[in-house]
Amino acid sequence: MITHSAQPSRSFVALLVAMLALVVMLNFVDRGAIGIAAPLMSKALGLSATRFGVAVSAFFWTYGLAQPFVGMVADRWRAGLVLAAAVALWAAATLLTSLAASLSMLIALRLALGLGEAALFPATSKLIAAYVPVDRRGLANAVIAVGLALGPALGTLAGGVILAHYGWRWVFFGFGVVTLAWTGPWALLVARLPVAVVRGQPDRPSPIRQLLARRTLWVMGAAHALANYGFFFVAAWLPLYLVKSRGLSISTMTLFATATYAAQAVASLGWGWLADRLVRRGGAPSAVKRWLCVVAELGSVAGIAAIALAHGPALLFVALIVTGVFLGCLPTxxxxxxxxxxxxxxxxxxIGVQNAIGSVSGIIGPIVTGLIVDATGSFSGAFAFAAVVSAAGAAVFAFAVP
Known part of the structure; x- marks a missing residue:
């Protein structure tokens, strides 16, 4: 059982969770900048849908592979300090993407971005598990998920304005500077955070081989990958889809995409509140959360199909909001x-291993989508494939996750 050298106050824990939610938001602002910039950047760099998909995918090559190792580091060293160093790296990569002049340079910077962001969820999960009581973790993770959803929302809103007035390079430069500024207040907060101990000794995590021997970890990784597919699909391709396939202006695209991500953010809090309430009323924590995932995956199937089939801007807008609401549950x-x-x-x-397996969707998905779009000249097949993956996710959560 974990105790602490000096248990932080409830207000301090709330501040900790808020700062983590903020950096999760910045994480998704920075990784999603490529999708926001895509309408102009793809043209400037001569990127086909497949080449753009490769650039999006490159982020996950390092992001996925590095997470188990970064997770081990965060378990053995102070997770807050590991996170600070990682944020500085990914902020620099984001800022330098403003100078990208070719696909190869873009891929190199996406690899650096993925390496930096690989520490985020392992370190965040370590801090939440160590300092937040179990009956409040649903809400704590919901607050984190709000940051996850607000990242694309605020990123699309701010990035769309920057894109329309100043061009795609300033999107990356501005986002990188803002993220770098977060590290200062975070360093001050971490300096006051007590170190977790067990019976007076530093808490020693299990060796990685013991974790890898647990079937539940692999099942959760598979479920995570299936849950990620729809989220990554919408985050990476929605701006380009709305402009290229639906013929929306950049300003209208910005409004529609921002509303989708905002719905996801608001829904995340609602899903987290509902999960905690059901647990406090006697529900088993694992059962409550996995059945909410089943509902969310099935809702995502309906939402993704509705986006592809919607006629006219009004129905498209409604379909986007519905999809955002259900996608808001899954990260939480x-x-x-x-x-x-x-x-x-x-x-x-x-979480490092689970998220690494979950990142398979980010590695494969953008390339699959790009190939489908280039081969067919349409996003219809890509939407159908995303809906099938989400349906498979519902089945895994229902019948395989303990």
């Missing part, structure tokens, strides 16, 4: 489930 519950099964001691290492 997937990370909460991982933290529950891992325990505080192994949270960073577990």
């Amino acid at each position: 519950m997937v990370y909460a489930l991982g933290q529950f099964h891992a325990g505080a001691r192994d949270a960073a290492g577990w």
